[in-house]
Amino acid sequence: MSIEYADRLKQLPPYLFEEIDRAKNKAIEEGRPVIDLGVGDPDRPTPDFIIRKLHEASLDPSTHKYALNRGLGALREEMAGWYRSRFKVELDPDTEVLPLLGSKEGIAHVPLAFINPGDELLVPDPGYPPYNSGAVFAGGRVRFMPLVEENGFLPDLDAIDEDVARRCKLMHLNYPNNPTGAVCDKAFYEKVVAFAKKYDIIVCSDAAYTEISFDGFNPPSFLEVEGAKDVGIEFHSLSKTFNMTGWRVGLAVGNARVLNGLARVKSNIDSGIFTAVQIASIEALKHAEKVKKESVKIYTERRDVLVDGLNEAGWKVPRPKATFYVWAPVFGGYDSISLAKAILEKADIIVTPGRGFGKSGEGYVRMALTVGPEKLEEAVGRIRKVFFC
Ligand SMILES: Cc1ncc(COP(=O)(O)O)c(C=O)c1O
Incomplete structure (x- = not known):
């Protein structure tokens, strides 16, 4: 065969x-x-107090069942609370917060909800590989945005051809950036919001590294900028902040319609995060600072x-x-x-x-x-x- x-x-x-x-x-x-x-x-x-909470929660048999697909209400509330205290961003825990099996999963799945075969996407180059592979799996055509030193490793939005921009449906961004270590400010995100509104592009900001920053610099969230929630979502992760890469906990927050599309894809693919891990994640977020x-x-x-x-x-x-x-x-x-x-x-x-x-x-x-x-x-x-x- x-x-x-x-x-x-x-x-x-x-x-x-x-x-x-x-x-x-x-x-x-x-x-x-x-x-x-x-x-x-x-x-x-992973810090001991998180592991202890996992152990305690896992002893309760009610955590052993299939988890709710959108996650525990208490976890979504804690995630929203963390965004409020860290970024001064208000989120509705029911519609604007979606727990993920790690942010990679959400990043790879989001094109399935919005990209039809042949649709185009903007992806940073260099970039975290699932931006590209998620697009390919959805049948999308990737338009790479070069990140070069002269531009501080930010994409040059003005250099994107108008026709290309009009055809693109979704854009991935990632600051603080892997692999370049570059950061951006709110002024850059303001430009992104204007660009996305002009061309009807869904923005997917990957903020996995905002909590690892130096010399008093506090990286902003895309959602801090006015109008951002109208055009996109942000991915975050407990992986790097809490040394929890193996636990698989991430979140997507922001535009309710975009999150709903992603949640519909996910409900056909996965069955949520182990409830005991969700309970331990609530504990982690409580001590984020x-x-x-x-x-x-x-x-x-x-x-x-x-x-x-x-x-x-x-x-x-x-x-x-x-x-x-x-x-x-x-x-x-x-x-x-x-x-x-x-x-x-x-x-x-x-x-x-x-x-x-x-x-x-x-x-x-x-x-x-x-x-x-x-x-x-x-x-x-x-x-x-x-x-x-
Ligand atoms: C830029 C970026 N985004 C997202 C992730 C994925 O993190 P996780 O799926 O563990 O939440 C990584 C992991 O290396 C990353 O570098």
């Missing part, structure tokens, strides 16, 4: 990291002292160790204002893939080639601050020795 993959799988971008993966597995197998700056997954555990403070302190130290160390060694890398990523320009005639390979082979350090996030990611590698300061110092020392001595 011949088993054929559907066209939508064939349309996904090629996997570019085979050679690097091979080198990485080989290094690990050989027992080399690999330092992994490749993955955007916090190394620290405290957890954030500790986390920011830890990532600030790590950022400074890596950025100061690399700059002193001779690799000029910028200091991000948010996210736990350092977006470093390549040097020495390498491109992003060959530099990542060289760093792995010669220094036993894993970094992610920018090309993997899209064409405009070429020329950079991404380093995640997901190891402690001693390992980051060690990484800096090895890079200095191999490439800058």
Whole structure:
């Protein structure tokens, strides 16, 4: 029997990291002292008080049943309360808040509710891969918005062709940004709202990293801007803020009609978040401020160790204002893939080639601050020795 993959799988971008993966597995197998700056997954555990709440809630058999698809009312209220206290944004917990099985799930599913085959979408390049794959699965045509250093890694909305803009139905945005570490201000979001209104484009703002920011900078929510709720939604996540990547809890908030479309897709695909996890998530959100403070302190130290160390060694890398990523320009005639390979082979350090996030990611590698300061110092020392001595 011949088993054929559907066209939508064939349309996904090629996997570019085979050679690097091979080198990485080989290094690990050989027992080399690999330092992994490749993955955007916090190394620290979920705080104890959240785990204790999960344990307590899981002992109650009523949590063992199928969860309500739109989530517990108490969770939606807590999520709305967090948006109120953090961003001064008012949300109706019944219609303007939708819990997700992690924000990735919502990001990938939202085009299914609004994109017909052949419809066009605007997607940042470089960008988090599910913006593109979700669009492809819905039969959409992706128009990439290049994020380049000259524009502070913001899309140049004025450069988008009028005809293209008219044909586009949905736009993904992500600030603070993965992979570039760039941030935006409210003035940028105001431009986005005006653009979206002019061309009838649904805006999907991905705000997964607003709680990891430095030097007193407090990243805004898209929904803080007047009119934003008329044109779009925002995705958020408990993953990075609370070191809960494996728990799968995210949220979409904002325009009720957009959320309703997403909820209808989801009700045909999943059956909600484990109720005990929802109860633990309520507890997490209640202590968001405290957890954030500790986390920011830890990532600030790590950022400074890596950025100061690399700059002193001779690799000029910028200091991000948010996210736990350092977006470093390549040097020495390498491109992003060959530099990542060289760093792995010669220094036993894993970094992610920018090309993997899209064409405009070429020329950079991404380093995640997901190891402690001693390992980051060690990484800096090895890079200095191999490439800058
Ligand atoms: C920009 C961005 N958005 C969303 C996510 C997904 O987070 P989760 O599905 O864990 O909520 C990630 C994870 O790496 C990310 O980098």
